[in-house]
Amino acid sequence: VSSVVVAGAGSIGSLLAAHLARVADVTVLTRREEHAALLRERGLRVSGRGDFTARPDATADSAGLPNDAELAILACKSTDLEPLAAQLEGALRGATVMTIQNGLGAEEIVAAHGEWPLLSAVTFMSGTRHGDAHVEYVLDTATWIGPFRDTTEADARRVAELIEAGGLNAEAFPDLRPAQWSKLIFNATVNGTAALTGLPHDFHFAQTEELSDLGNLVRDLVAEGKAVAAAAGVELHDDPWEMNVLATQRGHRHFPSMLEDVEAHRPTEVELINGALVREAERNGVPVPLQTALYRLVKAREASYSE
């Protein structure tokens, strides 16, 4: 793989673009032209776990994307995925397209807009943007990749190897669903709870001593999610409760994106996360009253932006 497009230059897209630019020709597709111009002019700086400046090409116009791209990673927020996929219709004809959004359903959204071979990915790494041309690499946990449509595990492995060569962690799986669902349940529970309480993902989420402690709710939400996964025939790769406990023990108080979104009065990813889990629950006939409550409360919180 020598030519890669990274669409979306938030923290995940920026981390991928900068690292891949060390081992391939990378073009970043941004939403704003001034963002692309700044990247062309200054390059993309990585700090934190990395310390270098990459020189990817950048454009805000999908007509300016290279015709020979073999891989396109759609790294935008899930709320921006539908317009992005529509914009890419007819472009990137020779490329395999990889989604990396939180939640479930990103692959289907993209599949509706083109015949590209598709890979699924979930990522556990994290970064913090400090402006358009600087991203701090915070958590170096892996990105997991699996086949989705007209692709094989070998295709996933080639992309994982490319990402590893660039300096990030990645792993290929024959079936991504066990990992994807583990993260789905984790995100639905932790992000939704953080957004409603205003708490970063900290020790409160694992606290279960007192009956009113938040950890009890987190554990009950995870139990609902696990019941849905079982009914859907998905064997989870990780126990989301253990993921939660481990993350709170890292000593780093992570602010989930859904919390940052409600505080900034931006649309959240609740539809592809909590909404997707609630719809899977319905489809499989599993009652999830607590996840349903969380989903409705976050949706209502979004509606309150106009108060």
Add this chain to the structure above:
Amino acid sequence: MRVAVVGCGAVGSLFAANLSLLDDVEVWAFDLNELHTAAINRDGLRLSGAGDIVGHPRATSDPAALPPCDFGIVATKAMHTEPAIAATAHAFADGSVATVQNGLGNEETLARHVGRVIRGTTFPAGKLLEPGHVQWDVRGDTTFGPYDERTTLAAVEELADACTRAGMPADAVEDARGPQWRKVIFNASTNPIGALTGLTHGRVCERPDLRTLVTGLVDEGQAVATAQGIELDADPEALIDHAAKPEVAYGHKASMLQDVEARRQTEVDYLNGGIVRFGEEHGVPTPLNAAIRALVKGVEASWTQS
């Protein structure tokens, strides 16, 4: 008759000012806010709005100054019941103490300190404008009843009669749990939804998915009430829909939302927390109320983060 109002915020002040107008009742107003008690002693306790009066209770911030009383009316926020009654119980050694507070569990707390407790639920509301001056927003009824067999209905009737004569209509009933649980279920099912979403009462109710969540909370509360043999005096669902009308309280921000916006501790432990606790005692599951309480407690915890 001598009455001491313990906690003279808005609701306590409504009782203290009105009762002080009666010739046969001596009223004491106890509150920790010294600016408020000093203003009351200097200029009287003024109510404006639904009624415009100036009462002259004797106010103090020193619990030792309270003389022996026939009745106490406790009107603090529910989280302050314990210290408030611990400090003032000496004044009620031969009297009866009524609660007009929100939530569940206040009677139990009072009964740990005084022998005769009166359960009460009140609907008048207002807000403290400045020391010595309360805005009276809403008139409303109060229902009193004996908490247990140590309190006679005759004593309850004596207090209710004084309140009614003072312009604060009150009923004395054998079992006052019906109105109490009706108010608790209403508040527990709507206030925290407003607090968590930022929506007014009307906007909560006009979202069908949220209105369904409210119903889920109401159903749990009703099941806990039924398990105790409590018959609600009105249907909370009908009251919730009524309050959502534009001419009633569509644009009202629940007090818990106001608390959250001001970063004040909420009464969630005494509303949803009370329903959960009584549910456990009577073997009724209350998962939604427990979830809502945990979320609101999480909101409170977020204020003490860096």
